[in-house]
Amino acid sequence: MKHKAPPTRPDMGMLFRFFPQTDDIAEFELLPGDDVPEPYHGLLVHEHHMTVTVEKFYGDLVDVHIIAKHHDNDDYARKILLSLQKTGQVVQYGIMRILFRYCSDIVRDEIVAGRTPLGRILIQHDVLRRIEPTHFLRVVPGKDMMNWFNLCEPKTTYGRLAYIHCNEQPAVELLEILAPV
Numbered sequence: 169m170k171h172k173a174p175p176t177r178p179d180m181g182m183l184f185r186f187f188p189q190t191d192d193i194a195e196f197e198l199l200p201g202d203d204v205p206e207p208y209h210g211l212l213v214h215e216h217h218m219t220v221t222v223e224k225f226y227g228d229l230v231d232v233h234i235i236a237k238h239h240d241n242d243d244y245a246r247k248i249l250l251s252l253q254k255t256g257q258v259v260q261y262g263i264m265r266i267l268f269r270y271c272s273d274i275v276r277d278e279i280v281a282g283r284t285p286l287g288r289i290l291i292q293h294d295v296l297r298r299i300e301p302t303h304f305l306r307v308v309p310g311k312d313m314m315n316w317f318n319l320c321e322p323k324t325t326y327g328r329l330a331y332i333h334c335n336e337q338p339a340v341e342l343l344e345i346l347a348p349v
C-alpha cells in the first residue's frame with residue numbers, strides 16, 4: 169500500500185483537534201531556526217530527541233505525564249508533559265501523533281502504556297529513526313500551559329514542529345514546547 173508524502177510540517181490544527189477545548193497556547197508565531205535565541209536555539213534547533221536534549225541540559229532524567237490521549241486503531245495521539253525526576257519541575261509540553269503501522273508491537277505497547285518518554289522508547293529498542301525539525305515557534309502560553317509551567321504571568325517561550333521518521337517512514341508528528349528558561 170502506498171502512503172502519501174507528509175506535508176511540509178506537522179499540522180498544529182490537526183494535532184489540537186485530538187484535544188479540543190484547551191487553553192494551552194495564547195498565541196504563537198512561526199520563525200526560522202536562526203531567529204530562536206539561546207538557550208532555546210541549542211535546545212530546539214537540532215536533529216536529536218528532545219528527551220535526551222532536556223535531560224542533558226537539566227542534568228536529570230525526565231518522566232512523562234499524559235494529560236490526554238486519543239487512540240483509534242493505528243492512529244494514536246497524546247498530549248504530555250515532561251518533568252524532572254528529582255524536582256518534578258515541568259520542562260516540556262508536547263503533542264505527538266504516531267502511526268503504529270511503522271512500529272513493532274513491543275514499541276507500540278510501551279508507547280500506549282505511557283510510562284516512558286517516546287524518545288527513550290525508540291532509543292532503547294534501537295528503532296532506526298531520523299528527527300526532522302520542520303518549523304520553530306515563539307509561543308505565549310495560555311492559562312493551562314502557565315499552570316503546568318508554574319508561571320504567574322505569560323512568559324514567551326519557544327518550541328518546534330518535527331517529524332520522527334522510523335525506518336524512513338514519517339511515523340510521528342510532534343509539537344514540542346519548552347518551559348521558559
